[in-house]
Amino acid sequence: MKLYNTLTRRLEEFQPINSPHVSFYHCGPTVYWTQHIGNMRGMTMADLIRRSLTYVGYNVNFVRNYTDVGHLTSDADEGEDKMEKASRREKLSPDKIAQKYIDIFEKDITLLNNLPANHNPRASQYVTEMIEMIKILINKKHAYITSQAIYFNVSTFSYYNALNKQKIDLNIKGMGKGKVDDHEKKHPADFVLWFFKVGEYKNALQTWQSPWGKGFPGWHMECSAMSKKLLGETIDIHMGGIEHIPVHHTNEIAQSESANEKKFVNCWLHNEHLTISGDKMAKSQGTGYSLSELIEKGFDPLDLRYFFLTAHYRSRQNFTWEALKNAKQSREQLISILQTIYQDHLPDKIDYSNKALGYKKTFIEAISNDIQIPQALAVLWNTVKNKNISPLEKYGLLLEFDQVFGLSLDLLPTQHRIPNEIRLLAEQRQEAKDKKDYVTADNIRKQIENKGYLIEDQERLYHIKQKN
Numbered sequence: 001m002k003l004y005n006t007l008t009r010r011l012e013e014f015q016p017i018n019s020p021h022v023s024f025y026h027c028g029p030t031v032y033w034t035q036h037i038g039n040m041r042g043m044t045m046a047d048l049i050r051r052s053l054t055y056v057g058y059n060v061n062f063v064r065n066y067t068d069v070g071h072l073t074s075d076a077d078e079g080e081d082k083m084e085k086a087s088r089r090e091k092l093s094p095d096k097i098a099q100k101y102i103d104i105f106e107k108d109i110t111l112l113n114n115l116p117a118n119h120n121p122r123a124s125q126y127v128t129e130m131i132e133m134i135k136i137l138i139n140k141k142h143a144y145i146t147s148q149a150i151y152f153n154v155s156t157f158s159y160y161n162a163l164n165k166q167k168i169d170l171n172i173k174g175m176g177k178g179k180v181d182d183h184e185k186k187h188p189a190d191f192v193l194w195f196f197k198v199g200e201y202k203n204a205l206q207t208w209q210s211p212w213g214k215g216f217p218g219w220h221m222e223c224s225a226m227s228k229k230l231l232g233e234t235i236d237i238h239m240g241g242i243e244h245i246p247v248h249h250t251n252e253i254a255q256s257e258s259a260n261e262k263k264f265v266n267c268w269l270h271n272e273h274l275t276i277s278g279d280k281m282a283k284s285q286g287t288g289y290s291l292s293e294l295i296e297k298g299f300d301p302l303d304l305r306y307f308f309l310t311a312h313y314r315s316r317q318n319f320t321w322e323a324l325k326n327a328k329q330s331r332e333q334l335i336s337i338l339q340t341i342y343q344d345h346l347p348d349k350i351d352y353s354n355k356a357l358g359y360k361k362t363f364i365e366a367i368s369n370d371i372q373i374p375q376a377l378a379v380l381w382n383t384v385k386n387k388n389i390s391p392l393e394k395y396g397l398l399l400e401f402d403q404v405f406g407l408s409l410d411l412l413p414t415q416h417r418i419p420n421e422i423r424l425l426a427e428q429r430q431e432a433k434d435k436k437d438y439v440t441a442d443n444i445r446k447q448i449e450n451k452g453y454l455i456e457d458q459e460r461l462y463h464i465k466q467k468n
């Protein structure tokens with residue numbers, strides 16, 4: 001298995017510390033808003049990598065955190081806490097905001113068929129571990145205290161730019177050059193480990209007692225502490241979006257390696273963004289579509305998953321409705337092929353022909369080459385189109401490949417036949433009938449028929465089926 005390590009900018013043979021176990025930390029969302037489908041792409045890319053590792057025989061311990069405190073409106077130490085901003089916007093406590101958006105996030109990633117994480121730590125529940133780590137950094141003289149905050153002193157860590165390949169002397173924008181207007185700060189790139197409840201944060205809603213005074217942790221500290229607590233001091237894989245390279249992950253390395261005096265992460269993985277008309281999808285630009293908006297437009301969440309399969313995680317992917325429609329068509333085509341080769345009973349072991357085994361080998365080669373999912377998807381199509389492979393072999397291989405793709409092909413033929421849109425209409429029709437509004441019920445029935453489905457009433461139940 002070869003993976004592209006951002007730290008070395010090279011494809012490297014992946015060697016877990018304690019094979020076959022793999023420790024995998026994925027920087028999760030800040031839970032202050034519904035995550036748009038661009039964020040969902042990052043989550044799905046991590047899921048595809050995790051599934052690929054599992055497929056080739058690794059045992060992955062997957063951690064994805066929820067940031068529910070300390071992430072300011074800029075990734076550097078600037079602006080207000082995103083959770084508190086949301087808290088004011090919605091007149092709910094930060095805790096309620098976190099729970100609300102964690103619930104939406106979990107529903108969405110489940111609909112996208114991402115496997116649940118082994119651990120989902122919430123940052124606010126690991127403040128003790130963060131304080132412990134800050135103590136170590138102060139004792140080792142990597143951190144200093146001012147009247148406003150506790151900072152990491154970047155000049156004490158000579159590998160500070162190992163990941164981002166930048167030069168700190170240049171005062172690069174966004175590199176800890178925060179608005180914390182603190183004259184006691186030693187270097188513009190020094191970043192906050194702990195904010196005191198003073199100055200612009202004197203009304204902070206989420207604060208904790210610390211040995212140095214009341215306050216709240218810096219965002220970068222959270223991942224270092226949670227990763228150490230749940231996976232150990234050195235881990236195999238740490239992943240996030242490419243936007244985390246210059247600041248967030250650079251700072252995580254500095255803290256963790258200074259505190260633990262050990263290498264923090266062996267392999268750093270970063271996914272590229274989902275774009276729309278060439279720009280990064282962003283809520284602030286009004287282009288941050290949510291999964292529920294797609295469902296309202298008649299798409300199945302797995303159409304979006306299929307769309308994600310068509311681009312490599314390190315490539316930008318451009319979102320268009322046309323591309324999503326194409327993905328939907330391809331997925332539906334795949335389903336109809338599966339319905340024709342469906343096997344009621346799969347033997348424990350299928351005697352694959354050499355031809356079929358060849359496809360399986362090519363599939364493994366694709367995912368073992370830095371998770372080339374688009375290539376692996378091409379192997380799937382070549383497999384189903386090959387006339388020299390028996391339906392049983394095809395069906396067996398498809399279910400195997402789907403352990404990586406996650407398109408729920410194993411649920412066939414029972415679940416995929418009726419699209420959500422049709423189910424929804426059927427429910428609305430039943431409601432209308434219950435209210436004895438037969439005109440509306442009949443209109444909805446016609447709509448269902450126009451979309452190619454028949455609805456048949458059976459006593460109080462109804463039954464939908466595709467027209468022949």
Ligand SMILES: [Zn+2]
Pocket residue numbers: 027028223240248
């Ligand atoms: Zn993180």
